[in-house]
Amino acid sequence: MDKIRIDDVDGEIDSATVKRPLTDAISAANVALNYYELAPGDSFAYGYHMHENQEEIFVVQDGRVTFETEEGDIDVGAGEVIRFAPGEYQQGTNTGEEPVVALVLGAPQEAGESKILRECVDCGERTPNTIERAPDGHAKITRCLACGTETGRFE
Numbered sequence: 236m237d238k239i240r241i242d243d244v245d246g247e248i249d250s251a252t253v254k255r256p257l258t259d260a261i262s263a264a265n266v267a268l269n270y271y272e273l274a275p276g277d278s279f280a281y282g283y284h285m286h287e288n289q290e291e292i293f294v295v296q297d298g299r300v301t302f303e304t305e306e307g308d309i310d311v312g313a314g315e316v317i318r319f320a321p322g323e324y325q326q327g328t329n330t331g332e333e334p335v336v337a338l339v340l341g342a343p344q345e346a347g348e349s350k351i352l353r354e355c356v357d358c359g360e361r362t363p364n365t366i367e368r369a370p371d372g373h374a375k376i377t378r379c380l381a382c383g384t385e386t387g388r389f390e
């Protein structure tokens with residue numbers, strides 16, 4: 236048995252306003268678990284993405300999230316749950332005016348290859364991106380794999 240308090244788990248640098256990685260804190264063996272808070276405009280993810288081997292389930296507790304999906308935009312509000320199969324592209328963003336609180340589950344923990352697409356101004360289209368840590372260590376940077384342009388910075 237393991238028990239933790241979410242607020243006791245340190246946050247990490249992410250696209251989200253607050254991300255608390257709970258997987259190791261709760262000693263989860265087979266599922267990845269993260270707690271998120273999104274200010275208006277913030278996203279769970281660095282881009283429109285998919286995980287080759289991992290399904291993802293978003294439990295929205297407060298606020299409203301708009302997910303870009305392969306089937307168009309889907310709104311998910313407080314008390315609703317949305318699930319994406321392995322290989323399905325998606326990105327959830329807080330398009331409302333209230334903060335979003337959500338728990339996100341992924342299984343298995345090993346996501347396999349993940350692909351992230353972001354808009355690149357130099358390429359003029361959405362391209363595959365990589366995520367790297369900034370040299371100062373205090374930010375994460377997304378970079379276009381086609382031309383090398385920095386497409387985003389998250390602190």
Ligand SMILES: [Zn+2]
Binds near residue numbers: 362381
């Ligand atoms: Zn580019």
